[in-house]
Amino acid sequence: MSIHPVIMCGGAGTRLWPASDKACPKQFHRLISDKSVFQETVLRFCSADTGEAFAAPIIISNAAYADLIEAQLAEIGVEPCAILLEPAGKNTAAVAAMAARFIADHFPGGLGLLVPSDHFIGQPAVFINAVKEGAAIARTGFITTFGIAACRPETGFGYIQAGAPLEGPVSRVAAFREKPDAVTAARYLASGQYSWNAGIFLFDAETLLMELEAYAPDILLASSNALKAARVDATKIFLDPEIFATIRSTSIDYAVMEKTQRAAVYAPLDCAWSDIGTWAMIGDVSDRANLPEPVSISASDCLVHAADGVLVALVGVENLIVVADGRRVLVAARDKAQDVGQVVQALKERGLDTYL
Amino acid sequence: MSIHPVIMCGGAGTRLWPASDKACPKQFHRLISDKSVFQETVLRFCSADTGEAFAAPIIISNAAYADLIEAQLAEIGVEPCAILLEPAGKNTAAVAAMAARFIADHFPGGLGLLVPSDHFIGQPAVFINAVKEGAAIARTGFITTFGIAACRPETGFGYIQAGAPLEGPVSRVAAFREKPDAVTAARYLASGQYSWNAGIFLFDAETLLMELEAYAPDILLASSNALKAARVDATKIFLDPEIFATIRSTSIDYAVMEKTQRAAVYAPLDCAWSDIGTWAMIGDVSDRANLPEPVSISASDCLVHAADGVLVALVGVENLIVVADGRRVLVAARDKAQDVGQVVQALKERGLDTYL
Numbered sequence: 068m069s070i071h072p073v074i075m076c077g078g079a080g081t082r083l084w085p086a087s088d089k090a091c092p093k094q095f096h097r098l099i100s101d102k103s104v105f106q107e108t109v110l111r112f113c114s115a116d117t118g119e120a121f122a123a124p125i126i127i128s129n130a131a132y133a134d135l136i137e138a139q140l141a142e143i144g145v146e147p148c149a150i151l152l153e154p155a156g157k158n159t160a161a162v163a164a165m166a167a168r169f170i171a172d173h174f175p176g177g178l179g180l181l182v183p184s185d186h187f188i189g190q191p192a193v194f195i196n197a198v199k200e201g202a203a204i205a206r207t208g209f210i211t212t213f214g215i216a217a218c219r220p221e222t223g224f225g226y227i228q229a230g231a232p233l234e235g236p237v238s239r240v241a242a243f244r245e246k247p248d249a250v251t252a253a254r255y256l257a258s259g260q261y262s263w264n265a266g267i268f269l270f271d272a273e274t275l276l277m278e279l280e281a282y283a284p285d286i287l288l289a290s291s292n293a294l295k296a297a298r299v300d301a302t303k304i305f306l307d308p309e310i311f312a313t314i315r316s317t318s319i320d321y322a323v324m325e326k327t328q329r330a331a332v333y334a335p336l337d338c339a340w341s342d343i344g345t346w347a348m349i350g351d352v353s354d355r356a357n358l359p360e361p362v363s364i365s366a367s368d369c370l371v372h373a374a375d376g377v378l379v380a381l382v383g384v385e386n387l388i389v390v391a392d393g394r395r396v397l398v399a400a401r402d403k404a405q406d407v408g409q410v411v412q413a414l415k416e417r418g419l420d421t422y423l
Numbered sequence: 424m425s426i427h428p429v430i431m432c433g434g435a436g437t438r439l440w441p442a443s444d445k446a447c448p449k450q451f452h453r454l455i456s457d458k459s460v461f462q463e464t465v466l467r468f469c470s471a472d473t474g475e476a477f478a479a480p481i482i483i484s485n486a487a488y489a490d491l492i493e494a495q496l497a498e499i500g501v502e503p504c505a506i507l508l509e510p511a512g513k514n515t516a517a518v519a520a521m522a523a524r525f526i527a528d529h530f531p532g533g534l535g536l537l538v539p540s541d542h543f544i545g546q547p548a549v550f551i552n553a554v555k556e557g558a559a560i561a562r563t564g565f566i567t568t569f570g571i572a573a574c575r576p577e578t579g580f581g582y583i584q585a586g587a588p589l590e591g592p593v594s595r596v597a598a599f600r601e602k603p604d605a606v607t608a609a610r611y612l613a614s615g616q617y618s619w620n621a622g623i624f625l626f627d628a629e630t631l632l633m634e635l636e637a638y639a640p641d642i643l644l645a646s647s648n649a650l651k652a653a654r655v656d657a658t659k660i661f662l663d664p665e666i667f668a669t670i671r672s673t674s675i676d677y678a679v680m681e682k683t684q685r686a687a688v689y690a691p692l693d694c695a696w697s698d699i700g701t702w703a704m705i706g707d708v709s710d711r712a713n714l715p716e717p718v719s720i721s722a723s724d725c726l727v728h729a730a731d732g733v734l735v736a737l738v739g740v741e742n743l744i745v746v747a748d749g750r751r752v753l754v755a756a757r758d759k760a761q762d763v764g765q766v767v768q769a770l771k772e773r774g775l776d777t778y779l
Contacts, residue, residue: 084736096456364765378778379752380440380766383759387740389752396735396747398754403739406720410736413718422715422734 069122070202070269071148071177072112073166075127076105076184077156081185081411082345082404084192085395086372088423094185095135098343098372099353105136105184106143111191113145120199123148125169127162130154133303144183147302151294154308160322161314164279164290165306170272179275181268181319189339189351197236201269201333204237210327211237211269214262214334220252223344223405225264225320227332240330243320247353262334265342268319278329283322289314291316346370346388346397349403361389370401395422425478426625427504427533427735428468429522432461432492432540433485433512437767438701438760442728444779450541454699454728455709461492461540462499467547469501476555478533479504481525483518485642487509489659503658507650510664516678517670518544519624520521520646521662526628532544533630534561537624537675541585543708545695553592557625560593566634566683567593567625570618570690576608579761581620581676583688584611588776596686599676618690621698624675634685639678645670702726702744702753703760726757751778 079092087093094105112121123146126136130152140147151165164183170177180198188194201211214227223246230241243264247255253263273373279287289310296307324330341348350370359378361371366381373379374392381389390397399407414422443449450461469476476766479502482492487510493766495505507521519537526533536554544550557567579602586597600619603611612615637641645666652663680686699705706726715734717727722737727734730748737745746753746762755763770778
């Protein structure tokens with residue numbers, strides 16, 4: 068049985084303003100390389116090495132991004148299995164339910180791999196191998212998460228605590244932990260039992276449906292019905308807006324993972340992962356080239372992300388993030404990158420929506 | 424006799440890139456207020472208080488800026504006496520010679536006040552009063568310069584050393600001094616005898632012609648001939664390019680002031696003067712508003728100069744200069760503002776002339 072990558076790309080963050088905005092969120096931008104983060108995510112499952120293990124990707128996103136998705140898939144020459152289009156965001160429980168339903172209906176016995184489209188993975192081969200290893204466990208009826216090797220006492224992520232060993236690097240999940248405070252994060256790091264929850268889930272579709280039935284039957288029912296009543300246009304599947312609107316919005320973590328006895332974790336996964344949630348993180352991993360190249364006079368350790376044709380010149384500055392398109396310029400201290408979302412908030416408050 | 428302001432606006436600096444460029448140099452930009460620096464300079468001599476003492480301005484610039492000058496004068500409703508247009512820059516000796524020749528020919532007995540168009544004067548009334556006081560001395564045959572009260576050991580300006588007192592704050596010039604090193608600048612400041620050379624000269628036209636005849640007869644002759652052979656189009660006077668090309672390029676300081684026995688200095692002149700030669704200096708005096716107003720999140724002491732419609736957001740930064748138009752962004756440390764010219768140099772070296 069193949070693994071069906073289910074690529075979630077409906078979100079829209081604010082901390083990567085002005086590159087990421089409502090019209091074109093983070094995952095569709097060329098933040099790290101000459102491909103968008105979404106394209107990189109899709110291609111991770113389509114290389115010559117990985118093609119055999121993975122089926123064509125199932126894309127789940129907001130209907131607003133349908134054209135963007137089709138254009139970006141065409142650009143990299145990938146034919147999707149399906150593009151499920153939501154009229155609005157209803158968080159990951161609904162996404163997981165629709166993915167499980169879709170796979171069970173069309174590919175009986177198939178596995179699904181739910182992955183965010185807006186993460187960076189520096190060592191894709193390590194990641195793909197982990198998924199393949201995890202698949203064996205998933206086939207035995209465990210919903211397998213992937214715990215990223217924690218390398219610092221990060222307070223910005225949730226953590227997964229590993230429990231009883233199952234096989235190799237896979238254990239039962241002892242607990243899912245919310246974003247910790249600094250002291251708790253340090254304790255997690257020291258204990259060696261905790262890894263970062265990257266929001267990646269590998270599951271046998273029938274198993275997940277069963278667990279949804281047990282712990283979130285309302286979400287399963289409404290999601291299944293929205294899918295059943297969907298309007299289909301070639302590979303595009305427009306979920307029924309009226310039924311969809313009734314779906315309870317919650318995460319798959321809350322709805323199922325924290326309750327099920329079938330949660331497993333592959334950890335630690337050390338694949339140079341980053342959620343590239345801030346410009347500072349993008350600075351850490353990006354090798355995107357600006358055109359024209361910025362001019363730098365006695366400047367150091369700055370990240371420049373300029374739209375094509377926009378020239379940035381730096382003089383005597385360090386540790387800055389400079390992002391510029393034709394109408395918007397962000398200049399942020401690298402260690403304050405997490406506060407960029409406040410710019411979006413301020414623009415909203417001032418009614419400057421055209422700059423969002 | 425009226426004083427004829429002779430406003431020099433042919434120069435093009437590089438340290439105010441990207442606002443100041445070849446197509447539209449510094450003096451024609453709204454750097455400090457909602458009027459350009461050139462317009463502010465012209466208006467200094469046209470207010471109700473000053474109108475009586477001053478004749479209509481004589482503008483001297485590069486022919487390339489003729490349209491810009493006419494448009495900016497029309498905007499503020501000022502009719503120039505004449506606009507002398509040079510085919511190329513030949514420094515201030517030629518400018519002074521043409522100004523003296525023009526005034527002597529058309530306004531016998533008139534005084535000329537040679538002023539740069541790209542300086543800021545925070546207390547124009549103090550400046551205008553000094554000029555009026557200086558006029559009495561100028562009429563007795565002294566070419567009177569104005570020495571700005573030195574308030575710091577600046578190494579970026581030339582200095583004027585005052586000699587034997589003439590009348591009130593006016594003395595003979597003991598010496599003109601080149602830009603000093605830091606130790607020398609400190610000594611100048613401590614001595615109290617030195618003031619900054621702002622490049623402002625007040626003279627009786629006949630006197631200046633006499634001194635040019637004595638010390639730079641070649642410049643006087645060629646300048647007079649270029650003026651005589653000029654093509655006249657209403658107030659625009661296009662100096663003859665062939666004759667103009669033969670003029671020796673040097674400053675009025677070298678050509679005349681350092682040699683003549685008729686040099687006087689009004690000092691110290693304390694009129695909140697700045698040559699606004701760098702973005703840092705503009706930051707010190709500007710009250711120009713950006714539209715839209717920049718968004719500032721935990722940022723302090725930054726100067727933002729954005730083209731209309733360009734939004735700048737600052738997060739967690741301080742003491743920066745951020746200048747942005749649609750295609751060019753400068754981010755500089757405030758204390759490195761004098762290095763901005765190196766950006767222009769780098770762009771030239773890389774052949775990126777479209778960004779100059």
